[in-house]
Amino acid sequence: MIKYYDKLILSLTEVDAHPSFLIHGLTGCKFHCYHCFNYDELIVKPHPDFYTVEDVIGYIQKQGDLFEYLLFSGGEFLLAPLDSLISDLGKIRKASPKPIIIYTTGIELEKMKKLSELKLVDGYHIDMKLPYHLLTDEDFDLIELTMGIKVKDLSLLNSLTKAIEFVVQHDAGYSRVRSVKYPFLGESAFEECREFIHELNEKYHKHVPYDANQFIYQECVKE
Template sequence: MKFYNRFIRTFQDVPEHTTLLIHSLSGCLLHCYGCHNYEEIIARTPREHKTKEDLYLYLKKSGFLFDAVMFSGGEFLIDKLDEITDLLQVVRNVFTGRIVIATCGVYNKKIKHLIDQDLVDGIHVDMKLPYHLLDPVEDQDIFQDVMGIKPNQQLINNLLDSIDTVIAHNSPIDQVRTVKYPILADVFFEEIRKYIETRKNYYNSGVPYFLNQFVSPE
């Protein structure tokens, strides 16, 4: 498993926590509209990189400087589950803070496994479209424009299941997030918000929902 050559300390990604942001170089299934990381991390993977051993050493030496680590990408969960599990088990042993994963939600079974094994404290999952209202055939152009993929019903089911899993987990550092893509009408974001509120009520969950403004990568 390879990581971006610079670990980034941030004060915004996990509210009320100083966080070490770690970008996986393993790739991503998606090519989302305006993705900031696509060119540098996915399309042209940097030659120089950090290894998991570099990460463990950094956490041992400098872990006192932050109280959370966030694994992002690309898509961190694209790697084999055994490799992800082994990595997070070591991080649990050498780091006393919170472990957070940012994900698109495609790998719903991996999310459940990591939660069940207590290898993650929080999940930040993206809900990029009102999946529950879209048809994988009739609305495939919308998926292509926003997420860069041709969908199928199983993919949509996985995405919705991940959102339910995060809402039900109900950790103080879980999040459901949406980027306010400028190519979508406001009704898309209103439908996402209503869906999240309905699921939160169902699970009696306090997981926050964030509608983040789109920032152009240029």
Template sequence: MIGPSSEIVEFLKQVREVFRGKIIVFTNGTFPEKLQDLLAGRLIDGAHVDMKLPYHGLGPLDDREVYEAIIGVAPSKQFLRNILESVEIVIRHNSKLSQVRTVRYPMLSEEFFEQIRIYVSRLKNKYGSNVPYFLNPFYPQPAATGIYSPMGGGQDHVSSF
């Protein structure tokens, strides 16, 4: 969903003319307005949004090391708001084809995943939504060297195996 909204909308309209199946968008959630437009316009039938970290409980500066390890960048506050808004849009839309998902990164403690689960559960309750939340396995590339904990900041996040 990186391109201009008009190009995405036009493309999906053309797809809808020739394809009668279900269209699901996989997104990291950085463009909530586009996601909302596609769902509201019924150009997509659902969305799978990644919630890699408990963005609602981490600070962009205090938790910079965790962000860089998992998403590769230190995010801005707007970036974090966008992702949380996208998660809320998907849950509020309540499509049976949508889902919120997290990868079980081995360098994160279970506390991270529990915080995400609780956050998603609260949104589902707020909107009466049945959108499922999945905690998916991590398929390693390079070996992990530490475990991050959501308590504390900076180097305090790292503890050895």
């Protein structure tokens, strides 16, 4: 059973010009990104009180006139077991015609493929935290600083790159690729990411947007 954060958010800013209903799964995260502002609240803190999928569906049905998209975030929502994801997203599909978008790091590519194959997801907003395609063995410290993980080789980064390619290849008009402008990265990092997404769009005849979003310190968010 997937546990959901008991604060559901109606957002006017998550997707430009599209009011959206933001739902957080209490599903943990394998990364610990630089100053992640969700980490303490959604990943570390225990949540004895949580919503079930039936609670979430109740709110979706009550507030359905107020939003256009359903957004699922975490942590990493896709760390939930595949059976639970299929079950919950299937119930939500039956309860609401609104497009379902999942925020993800791309760490669960096989689950993404399965959910897309079952038509339970309309789009992914996938992170590109670094220009993964250009990283070398000399970038392990940068990867640790950015994503909070120690790697011994580039296999994970290669897999995240494949997930981004999957998202662009199968886009149906709802997906995006996004970076955060971490203060230790230069503009060229985002230009490289933008160029990579542009090339994928050309390759697959798609128009997936790329966003490099402003970095916000955790302290600023709490004020």
